[in-house]
Amino acid sequence: MAAPSSGNLRPTNAPVPSDDASSQALNEALGSSLLLVRVLAVVLAAAFVFSCVFTVNPNEVAIVLRFGNPVGQGSEQIKTQGLHWAFPYPIDEIVKIQIGESKVIRATGAWYAISPEDEAAGIMPQPNPSLAPGVDGHVLTSDGNILHVRATLRYKIVNPVAYAFRFSNVTNLLRDTLDNSIHWAAVRYSADAALYKDRVAFRDAIRQRAVDLIERHQVGVSLDTLDVEVAAPAFVKTYFDQVIAAEQDRSRKINEAQGEYDRITREAEGEAKRARDVGLGLSNQLVQAVSADAQFFQQQLVEYRKNPALLRDRLRIAAVSRVLTNAQDKFFQPGRIEELRLNLSREPQTPRKREEPMR
Numbered sequence: 001m002a003a004p005s006s007g008n009l010r011p012t013n014a015p016v017p018s019d020d021a022s023s024q025a026l027n028e029a030l031g032s033s034l035l036l037v038r039v040l041a042v043v044l045a046a047a048f049v050f051s052c053v054f055t056v057n058p059n060e061v062a063i064v065l066r067f068g069n070p071v072g073q074g075s076e077q078i079k080t081q082g083l084h085w086a087f088p089y090p091i092d093e094i095v096k097i098q099i100g101e102s103k104v105i106r107a108t109g110a111w112y113a114i115s116p117e118d119e120a121a122g123i124m125p126q127p128n129p130s131l132a133p134g135v136d137g138h139v140l141t142s143d144g145n146i147l148h149v150r151a152t153l154r155y156k157i158v159n160p161v162a163y164a165f166r167f168s169n170v171t172n173l174l175r176d177t178l179d180n181s182i183h184w185a186a187v188r189y190s191a192d193a194a195l196y197k198d199r200v201a202f203r204d205a206i207r208q209r210a211v212d213l214i215e216r217h218q219v220g221v222s223l224d225t226l227d228v229e230v231a232a233p234a235f236v237k238t239y240f241d242q243v244i245a246a247e248q249d250r251s252r253k254i255n256e257a258q259g260e261y262d263r264i265t266r267e268a269e270g271e272a273k274r275a276r277d278v279g280l281g282l283s284n285q286l287v288q289a290v291s292a293d294a295q296f297f298q299q300q301l302v303e304y305r306k307n308p309a310l311l312r313d314r315l316r317i318a319a320v321s322r323v324l325t326n327a328q329d330k331f332f333q334p335g336r337i338e339e340l341r342l343n344l345s346r347e348p349q350t351p352r353k354r355e356e357p358m359r
Contacts, residue, residue, distance in 0.1 A: 056083075059100030061160050065093040070161060078160055097164055102154045102224050105171065107178035110137040110186075111150040112234065127234035138233070139183055145191035149182050151206060152227040159220030170219060177217075181209035182228075194230050196244050203228040 056062045061078050064071040064086045071092070086092040113135045114125050131138060131146070138146045153174065157163045167173050185205040186194065194202045207226045214221060232240040304311045329343030 056096070060096050060098050063095045063097070063161060063164060065095060066091065070165070095164055097157060097160045099157045099160060102156055103221075105153045105155070105174045105178060106150065107153070107175055107182060108137065108150045109179045110139045110148060110182050111229075112136045112138075112148045112231070125234060127237070129235055131233065139186035141186050141191045141194060142188055143190040143192075146233055147186065147191055147194060148231045148233065149186060149194070150229050151178050151182060153178055153210065154224040154226075155221045156224060157220060158222045159218075162218055162220030166218060166220065170221075173217070173219065174214075174221070177210055177213045178206075180213065181206045184209045191232070191240075192243070195232065195240065196247070199228075199230065202230070 063078060071086075112125060113132065118125070137148065139149050141147055155174070163170055185202055188205065189198065189202050193199075203226065206228055207223065210226070211223055214223070231237070300311060323342065327342045
């Protein structure tokens, strides 16, 4: 039996050559690196996916900009409450807009100069004989007077796309719109009307002008409330107050006179109605009595034609019977022929003075 060739067989416990050990270590290192790369890729992919998800709260909407342009058409551009997906920045940019609450704009360009601290404390500025240019705002009225006017506007967003992207600064635009509306309305009303005579119409004119401008520029907001304050310049405020007091006193006296006129008129009409009702009642009573007498005499006419003397005697006896029944004093006058006398006009008795009991 021939012995195995030494070139083909290697003992199992023989040492591994250095080249094979290096290859095995390299393979193991490459396998570990590949696993790490795979795990890292999965982590990066998950992080990428999670970074693309964003949340929209109930009181807001979101608009996704892809390279500066809104994604979608029409209502699809607006992302409402819930989870949404977008590419990370700089591919996509998410713009969130608060729509659930009212926003406030104050226009004070036509108001007198006052610090917030003094206004909160109720401290009015010292009156000056003239306005300070560039400091005290004002408006000119239709009768050439000067007034201070400021307004507070509350609005809500109804078109987020137009509100966010149509103008660079919507707040300044709305403030300028409100200032424009104040000046536009001021030149159409007198100082008296804007101050106290027609304040509601003056405020409505400012509101309507603001609504027209907002709709014309398509700002994407709707007006909720508008508060307007009007004040006279400090150095003439006393005279304006006197005029207002005189007008109020005049209105009060006119109202009192009108009330007195209405009261007297109602009483006179009531008296006239009562007089007419009484007269009508008496008239009806008289007509009924006359009609009854006419009917009675008409019925007696037949008997009268049969025996006129008998009817006269019957009527005389009936009349005497009524007189004797109603007369209180009846007595006979003695004489050759006794006569029955009646006292039809008895004088009233004088009341006797009550005697006081003896003490």
